[in-house]
Amino acid sequence: MKLPLPQRNKGYFHYKWKQYGVGYLFMLPWLIGFLALIAFPIVWSLFLSFNKVTLTAKGFIYTWAGMQNFKDAFIVDNEFPVQLILYMQQMLLIIPIIVIFALLVSLLLNQKFPGRFVYRAIFFLPVIFATGQVLTELFAQGAGEIPFMEQYNIDSLVQNNVGGQFVGPVVEVLKRTVIILWYSGVQILIFIAGFQTISKSVYEAVRIDGASPWDSFWKITLPGIVPFISLNLLYTIVDLFTFPLNPVLELVRKNMFNPATGYGYASALAWIYFAIIFVLLAVVSWMFGRSAKRKGGRA
Numbered sequence: 001m002k003l004p005l006p007q008r009n010k011g012y013f014h015y016k017w018k019q020y021g022v023g024y025l026f027m028l029p030w031l032i033g034f035l036a037l038i039a040f041p042i043v044w045s046l047f048l049s050f051n052k053v054t055l056t057a058k059g060f061i062y063t064w065a066g067m068q069n070f071k072d073a074f075i076v077d078n079e080f081p082v083q084l085i086l087y088m089q090q091m092l093l094i095i096p097i098i099v100i101f102a103l104l105v106s107l108l109l110n111q112k113f114p115g116r117f118v119y120r121a122i123f124f125l126p127v128i129f130a131t132g133q134v135l136t137e138l139f140a141q142g143a144g145e146i147p148f149m150e151q152y153n154i155d156s157l158v159q160n161n162v163g164g165q166f167v168g169p170v171v172e173v174l175k176r177t178v179i180i181l182w183y184s185g186v187q188i189l190i191f192i193a194g195f196q197t198i199s200k201s202v203y204e205a206v207r208i209d210g211a212s213p214w215d216s217f218w219k220i221t222l223p224g225i226v227p228f229i230s231l232n233l234l235y236t237i238v239d240l241f242t243f244p245l246n247p248v249l250e251l252v253r254k255n256m257f258n259p260a261t262g263y264g265y266a267s268a269l270a271w272i273y274f275a276i277i278f279v280l281l282a283v284v285s286w287m288f289g290r291s292a293k294r295k296g297g298r299a
Contacts, residue, residue, distance in 0.1 A: 049267035055259070062264075069268035080269060083247045088276070094180065095236050102184040102232060103225075106191035107217075120192070127185035183239060187232040194228035195221070230288035234281060241277050248273055 049070070052063040073080050109120050198220065206216055242249070252273070256266035 045267045046271065048264050049271050051264045053262040053264040055262065060263075065264065069265045070272065072265065073269055073272055080248075080251055083251055084273070084276075087246065087248050091237075091240050095233065095240060098180050098184050098236050098240075099187060099229065099232050101180055102187035103191055103229070105184065106188045106195070107221075109188065110192055110195045120189070123188050124185040126182035179243075183236070186239075187236060190228055190232055190235070191225060194225040198224040226288065230284065233284050233288075237277065237280055237284065241273075 048062075050064065050066060052065045052069075054061045054063070105123060109116055109123070202220055203216055206220065211219070248269075252266050252269045255261040255269060256263055
């Protein structure tokens with residue numbers, strides 16, 4: 001006998017609540033904080049991006065500008081598009097390097113050897129100390145660069161072997177080698193946690209069948225941690241694109257306090273930057289979501 005629609009909806013709600021209710025409860029504090037502290041500033045900044053904001057003795061004056069601020073960002077402003085493209089090129093090179101480096105280090109730290117917990121802590125220490133103002137001060141003192149670039153004349157070597165349009169980004173990536181070390185601690189821990197989800201009995205079975213460690217990595221380990229690779233990619237994208245010394249964010253701050261541009265134009269720059277990051281996150285999520293569906297379909 002088919003149940004009435006209200007009863008079916010009620011039963012479906014109870015089923016979903018049992019399945020996802022605990023997760024929603026864990027998200028509740030964040031949701032309350034987001035609605036109370038973040039939601040209004042986000043909406044207000046979107047409103048400002050469509051206005052010319054002028055500060056006077058009587059307060060702020062808002063003049064509707066429509067899409068003009070967004071057009072000026074690419075047509076009138078000579079600095080923002082250049083800095084945006086250069087920083088995007090650098091980050092698109094650094095992000096996969098960080099994820100691959102974290103994967104290789106986590107493979108080593110996942111092995112059984114004396115003192116491995118100490119080594120795990122060492123790789124995670126920069127996440128604790130090198131944040132915010134501390135990181136800014138370290139870079140101001142020159143701690144963020146490694147002198148091997150000048151010692152071994154790496155600049156000329158890159159210029160002779162890399163295409164002209166990629167010379168700048170590649171050199172900047174090499175100069176930010178310290179960032180790769182400092183910004184891989186969380187990713188290493190995530191990968192180590194991912195390795196624990198793969199049953200040891202699977203490795204024992206393939207070892208009995210004669211599979212080498214190299215075969216085990218490509219056939220078992222790598223497919224098993226694909227969700228953690230996508231998680232690390234998403235985390236690294238957000239982490240690096242909110243980097244304290246980000247030149248794009250510095251331009252947003254500079255225009256915010258510039259009387260000629262003001263809060264309206266600065267908000268437009270911030271929303272353009274956010275839209276690009278959002279598209280990049282959506283593409284990564286779509287790619288790994290599609291691969292997960294293919295894997296599930298084959299299974």
